[in-house]
Structures are given as C-alpha cells and as structure tokens.
Amino acid sequence: MPSAVTVPQRVRRPATPRRRGDLLLxxxxxxxxxxxxxxxxxxxxxxxxxxxxxxxxxxxAWIASVAQFGYAAGLLFFAPLGDRVNRRRLVAALSLVTAAALTAGAAAGGTAALAAAVLVASAATVVPQLLVPLVAERAPAHHRARHVAAVIAGLFTGIVAARVLGGLAGQAFGWRAVFLGAAVLTAALGLLTAAALPVEHRRPREGGLLTGLRTMPALVRRSPDLWRACVRQAGMYGAWSALWTSLALLLTGEPYGLSTATAGLFGLFGLAASVVAPLAGGLVDRFGAAKVVRTAYVLAAVSVPLFWLGGHALPALFVAAVAIHAALVASHVANETLALTTTSAPATANSAYVVAGFAGGATASALAGLAFTHFGWGGVVTVAAVWLAVGWSTTAVRR
Known part of the structure; x- marks a missing residue:
C-alpha cells in the first residue's frame, strides 16, 4: 500500500525568554x-x-504640595522594602492601597478629606521605584541602561499625561471622574504587573519601615559612585525645578500675558524627555554613565542663557524647554543606572538617589519662588545656574 504523505504542520513555538522579557518591560x-x-x-x-x-x-493649592510630601514619605519608608520583601506582593498591595485612596478622594466632601486621600495615594504610589531596581537587576549587562531608560520614559510620559490630559478630562467629566479613572487604571495595571513579575525565592529580611531610612546614610558614604550620582542629580533636578515651576509666572505675567490654559500647554515639552530616554540609555551602555552626565550638564548649562533670553523672546523658551528636558532625562538615566549597580542593596540605593534629587528640586523651587518675587525672571535663572554649578563642582573635587 502506498504510504500516506504527511504534510508538515507549522508548529507554534513558545515565546522565547527574550520576547517574554520585552513584553514584561x-x-x-x-x-x-x-x-x-x-x-x-x-x-x-x-x-x-x-x-x-x-x-x-x-x-x-496646598493639596498639590501634600502629594509631594506623601511621595517623599513613600520613598523613605516603602521603596527600600524592595530589598527585603517579595516585590510581587508589595506591588500588588501598594497598587490596591493607592486605588482605594484615590476612590476615597473622589468621594471626599471637603479639602481635609481630599488632602488625606492624596497623601496616602502619593505615599503608596512608589511602585516605579520598586520596579526600576528589578529591571536593572534582570537586564543584560550590555543593555542595562536601555532597559532602565524604558521605565524612565514611562515615568515622564505619565507625568506629562497627568498635567495635560488630566486637566482636559477634568474639564469634560469633572475632577471626581478623573480620580475614579486613575483608581481603576492603577488597580488593573498594578495587579497585572504584579502577576507578571518573576517569582522571587528569597527569605524576607528582618527590619521594619525605618530600616531603609536608617541604612541610607551609611550606604551613600560607602559608595562614592552613589554619592556622586545623588549630588549631581540633585543639582540637575534643582535647576530644572527652579525654571519649570516658575515658568507659569513668567508666561502669565508681563511681557507675555498668556492664559493659564495656554501656559499649561508648555507641559507638552516634557514629551522630549520620553523621546530622549531610550537614546540616553543606548549612549550609557556604549560610552558609560560619566560621559553622558557630563554632556547633560553641558546641555543644561547652554539652556540657562536661553531661558534668560526667553524672558523677552518666546522662541528662545521653546528651545530652552527642549534642551533642559533632554539634559534632565539623560542625566537621570545615567545617574540612576549608576546608583542601581554600585551597591548590594539596589532598592535602598535607588531610594536614596531619588530622595536626593527630590530634595534638590524642592529646595530650588522654594528659592526660585522667592527670587521671582524680589528679582524677577533673572533671579530664577540665577538660582538654576547656581544649582548646576554646585551640583557639578561638589562632585568634581572629590575622588
């Protein structure tokens, strides 16, 4: 009997580890x-x-400041837990707490209740600072900065979306609907991400919420690279914060007199950070973090006189806004990659790094507000220039 001719069937191959890693990223x-x-x-x-x-x-307006204080508390107390507890459970728990707080905020009947909800939500929304160390830990050494940059690009995109799309959605559906929508998205994506994270077989380490806070100073002292990354990013973020938080005062006053809504569209320049982040990651992998940070500081220094000129010429502000965002994110990718790879406690090191940048930004913003009141836009530009000079010169003289 003639043998049957078998037709080769196309076999569906399972997803490769690299593809699964890309999807997880x-x-x-x-x-x-x-x-x-x-x-x-x-x-x-x-x-x-x-x-x-x-x-x-x-x-x-103080409610927005409450969010910043809440985030700072989360960085100090919750983010370092990534070194000691299972990150899958921690990401899921913090996502649910954030969603519950946002839902409570949507139902708030007064400013006090809303501020309390925002405080809790901001403190629990440190999930990105738990995920960045994990990404750096599992990425191939020659692509580590690119993977970190992908997460940083998502972070900046979320910040821009909150400032631009949040206002538009609030105008269309009301601010309570925006809070509810944020709660649903946070819970859904948080739980989905937690389920997709790799299983970690490790025994929880001893210590409470204050353990990470107590170990941060010693960790920074033992690692000159971490110390350098913290100080340089504090200088860069401080310069950016001084200029960016005061920009609305310039645009809505003399000589421009723009409306608040029009001035708010300048937030779209923040998308430059999302575009630059992957490029910066590739440059860090190829040339090293030090060269990228040095180039970012040069670019930021160039943007300072452009911002000063922008006090009277709007096109100069356009160029300066793109330059300062590109410098900020390039420096951030390089410094955070350095912070994550220089110690045996990456989550705690990353928390120290982010807290240092946050402190530099908050202090510079406060000084910029006073400078604008007494010296105008030129005073704000001076604060930014001083912050850049201090951030670079302090780290340049120490081995």
Missing amino acids: VLIALCTAVTAANIYVAAPLLPLIAHDFGSTPSAV
Whole structure:
C-alpha cells in the first residue's frame, strides 16, 4: 500500500525568554506611567476642586504640595522594602492601597478629606521605584541602561499625561471622574504587573519601615559612585525645578500675558524627555554613565542663557524647554543606572538617589519662588545656574 504523505504542520513555538522579557518591560513601563501620574493628578484639577468646594484655587493649592510630601514619605519608608520583601506582593498591595485612596478622594466632601486621600495615594504610589531596581537587576549587562531608560520614559510620559490630559478630562467629566479613572487604571495595571513579575525565592529580611531610612546614610558614604550620582542629580533636578515651576509666572505675567490654559500647554515639552530616554540609555551602555552626565550638564548649562533670553523672546523658551528636558532625562538615566549597580542593596540605593534629587528640586523651587518675587525672571535663572554649578563642582573635587 502506498504510504500516506504527511504534510508538515507549522508548529507554534513558545515565546522565547527574550520576547517574554520585552513584553514584561513594556508592561512595567506602562504601569510606571499610570502610577507616576497619580502624584500629579490633583495639580491640574485645582480650579475645578476649588469651584466644587466653594473656594478659590489659591486656597486649595496646598493639596498639590501634600502629594509631594506623601511621595517623599513613600520613598523613605516603602521603596527600600524592595530589598527585603517579595516585590510581587508589595506591588500588588501598594497598587490596591493607592486605588482605594484615590476612590476615597473622589468621594471626599471637603479639602481635609481630599488632602488625606492624596497623601496616602502619593505615599503608596512608589511602585516605579520598586520596579526600576528589578529591571536593572534582570537586564543584560550590555543593555542595562536601555532597559532602565524604558521605565524612565514611562515615568515622564505619565507625568506629562497627568498635567495635560488630566486637566482636559477634568474639564469634560469633572475632577471626581478623573480620580475614579486613575483608581481603576492603577488597580488593573498594578495587579497585572504584579502577576507578571518573576517569582522571587528569597527569605524576607528582618527590619521594619525605618530600616531603609536608617541604612541610607551609611550606604551613600560607602559608595562614592552613589554619592556622586545623588549630588549631581540633585543639582540637575534643582535647576530644572527652579525654571519649570516658575515658568507659569513668567508666561502669565508681563511681557507675555498668556492664559493659564495656554501656559499649561508648555507641559507638552516634557514629551522630549520620553523621546530622549531610550537614546540616553543606548549612549550609557556604549560610552558609560560619566560621559553622558557630563554632556547633560553641558546641555543644561547652554539652556540657562536661553531661558534668560526667553524672558523677552518666546522662541528662545521653546528651545530652552527642549534642551533642559533632554539634559534632565539623560542625566537621570545615567545617574540612576549608576546608583542601581554600585551597591548590594539596589532598592535602598535607588531610594536614596531619588530622595536626593527630590530634595534638590524642592529646595530650588522654594528659592526660585522667592527670587521671582524680589528679582524677577533673572533671579530664577540665577538660582538654576547656581544649582548646576554646585551640583557639578561638589562632585568634581572629590575622588
């Protein structure tokens, strides 16, 4: 009998580890974008919140500051736990707490209840700072900075989306709907990301919430590279914060007189950071973190006189805004990659690094506000220039 001719069938091959890793990286970047947006979700909604509570925007502006303090507390207490506990459970738990707090904020009947909800949500929304060390730990050594850059790009995209899309959505559906939408997205993506994270077989280390805070100073002292990354990013982030937080005062006053909504569109320049981040990651992998940070500082220094010129020429502000965002994210990718790879406690080291940058930015913003009041836009530019000079010169003289 003639033998049957078998037709070769196309066999579906299982996903390769590399492909699964790429999909996980995309999911982490998306989760980072949504989570980071929660820190700034209240800022563009302040006029709507004030109108709903029968107040003025200036009277409820402190709620946005509460979010910053909450995030700082989360960085100090929750983010270092990534070195000691299972990150899958921690990401899931913090995502649910954030979603519950945002839901409570949507139902708040007054500013005190809303501020409390924002404080809890911001403190629990440190999920990105748990995921970045994991990404750096599992990435191939020659692509580590690129993987870190992908997460950082998601973070900056989320910040821009919160400031631009959040305001538009609030105008269309109300600020309470924006809070509810953020809660749903946070819970869904947080739980999905937690389920997709690799299983970690490690015994939880002893220590409470204050353990990471106590070990940070000694960790920074023992690692000159970590210390250098912290100081340089504090200088860079401080310069950016001084200029960017005061820009609305320049645009809505003389000589431009733009509306608040039009001035808010300058936030779209933040998308330059999302574009530059992958490029910066490739440069760090190829040339090293030190060269990229040096180039970023040069670019930031060039942007300072452009910002000064922008006090009278709007096109100069366009160029300066792109330059300062490119410098900030390039420096961030390089410094954070360095911070994550110089110690045996990457989550604690990353927390110290982010706290240092946050402290530099908050201090420079406060000084910039005083400088604008007494010296105008030129005073703000001077604060930014001084912050850059201190950040670089301090690290340049220490071996």
